[in-house]
Amino acid sequence: xxxxxxxxxxxxxxxxxxxxxxxxxxxxxxxxxxxxxxxxxxxxxxxxxxxxxxxxxxxxxxxxxxxxxxxxxxxxxxxxxxxxxxxxxxxxxxxxxxxxxxxxxxxxxxxxxxxxxxxxxxxxxxxxxxxxxxxxxxxxxxxxxxxxxxxxxxxxxxxxxxxxxxxxxxxxxxxxxxxxxxxxxxxxxxxxxxxxxxxxxxxxxxxxxxxxxxxxxxxxxxxxxxxxxxxxxxxxxxxxxxxxxxxxxxxxxxxxxxxxxxxxxxxxxxxxxxxxxxxxxxxxxxxxxxxxxxxxxxxxxxxxxxxxxxxxxxxxxxxxxxxxxxxxxxxxxxxxxxxxxxxxxxxxxxxxxxxxxxxxxxxxxxxxxxxxxxxxxxxxxxxxxxxxxxxxxxxxxxxx
Numbered sequence: 001x002x003x004x005x006x007x008x009x010x011x012x013x014x015x016x017x018x019x020x021x022x023x024x025x026x027x028x029x030x031x032x033x034x035x036x037x038x039x040x041x042x043x044x045x046x047x048x049x050x051x052x053x054x055x056x057x058x059x060x061x062x063x064x065x066x067x068x069x070x071x072x073x074x075x076x077x078x079x080x081x082x083x084x085x086x087x088x089x090x091x092x093x094x095x096x097x098x099x100x101x102x103x104x105x106x107x108x109x110x111x112x113x114x115x116x117x118x119x120x121x122x123x124x125x126x127x128x129x130x131x132x133x134x135x136x137x138x139x140x141x142x143x144x145x146x147x148x149x150x151x152x153x154x155x156x157x158x159x160x161x162x163x164x165x166x167x168x169x170x171x172x173x174x175x176x177x178x179x180x181x182x183x184x185x186x187x188x189x190x191x192x193x194x195x196x197x198x199x200x201x202x203x204x205x206x207x208x209x210x211x212x213x214x215x216x217x218x219x220x221x222x223x224x225x226x227x228x229x230x231x232x233x234x235x236x237x238x239x240x241x242x243x244x245x246x247x248x249x250x251x252x253x254x255x256x257x258x259x260x261x262x263x264x265x266x267x268x269x270x271x272x273x274x275x276x277x278x279x280x281x282x283x284x285x286x287x288x289x290x291x292x293x294x295x296x297x298x299x300x301x302x303x304x305x306x307x308x309x310x311x312x313x314x315x316x317x318x319x320x321x322x323x324x325x326x327x328x329x330x331x332x333x334x335x336x337x338x339x340x341x342x343x344x345x346x347x348x349x350x351x352x353x354x355x356x357x358x359x360x361x362x363x364x365x366x367x368x369x370x371x372x373x374x375x376x377x378x379x380x381x382x383x384x385x386x387x388x389x390x391x392x393x394x395x396x397x398x399x400x
């Protein structure tokens with residue numbers, strides 16, 4: 001049985017780089033191919049849950065991530081029409097001391113990128129992977145070059161990966177994102193992700209997202225929900241038109257929006273919901289959004305990718321032939337993936353859709369019930385990624 005493998009990873013995102021670091025540390029020869037001239041992050045702020053933080057702990061960068069990030073203890077959302085709190089999730093309802101960490105994607109990327117390099121992984125830029133020979137262990141590039149053979153291929157190319165099926169369901173709503181300096185004075189909580197809603201058609205959010213460097217300025221991530229088919233019209237209209245709409249929903253965001261003067265200061269993210277039916281195909285395994293993608297409503301994307309990376313390294317360290325160890329990777333993650341894909345599919349339309357009935361039920365039925373035990377700890381378990389006990393299954397510690 002071969003213990004040390006030659007492994008190639010397509011995609012230098014958070015999940016791909018974490019997998020590279022863990023696998024290289026285990027003694028495998030790891031090469032990462034990325035399409036950009038220089039590997040770089042895409043996206044704005046995100047929340048690291050305890051699931052992702054535990055994996056960062058295995059990489060030796062958890063303390064740095066917590067130092068760069070901002071502590072989040074609560075998710076708090078208010079409906080504009082009624083002034084009622086319709087989202088109130090407190091991490092402490094699950095267990096004292098539990099929290100999330102709001103962090104900028106460039107800060108997290110730098111940590112896992114450094115870990116991958118220090119572990120001995122080779123990162124090859126400016127190489128776009130288009131296809132894979134799943135039986136021979138080869139990749140084909142945009143230029144028609146063949147790479148390999150390798151013992152194992154890893155697809156970490158994200159939701160639009162050409163190595164997996166096309167997104168099965170493009171979600172009608174996406175979001176505009178911007179990273180902004182944290183106002184010196186204002187009504188935003190320093191330890192909460194706050195949101196405002198008008199039915200489910202409009203949603204704005206503000207999340208503390210820490211710093212890029214330890215001596216850098218504190219930031220917040222602002223996001224605005226928008227229908228994907230409305231994005232071209234948003235681009236064509238004066239930015240002032242949208243700012244009036246955004247301020248009407250949430251007047252307290254005025255200090256943030258003052259700094260937005262150009263459309264290109266906001267990045268549009270289009271969402272899709274898909275789950276690869278076969279995360280293991282011969283010598284190819286899918287990881288992160290290339291396996292399971294959805295809207296970021298539950299804040300699990302990066303955390304799920306980190307869990308996948310650890311599960312893959314853990315499975316490959318086990319006994320048996322390679323195909324058995326790859327199936328073990330699928331087994332370790334499948335239940336948790338299915339659980340959170342289902343919950344995201346159910347919850348996303350409640351906050352991002354054209355429905356009239358769903359936000360009414362959210363505001364007048366679900367919100368009051370969510371304050372009655374056992375709802376508070378269950379909601380905290382859902383938001384923190386602890387449902388399904390993924391950490392316990394991977395031997396990383398208790399999770400409820």
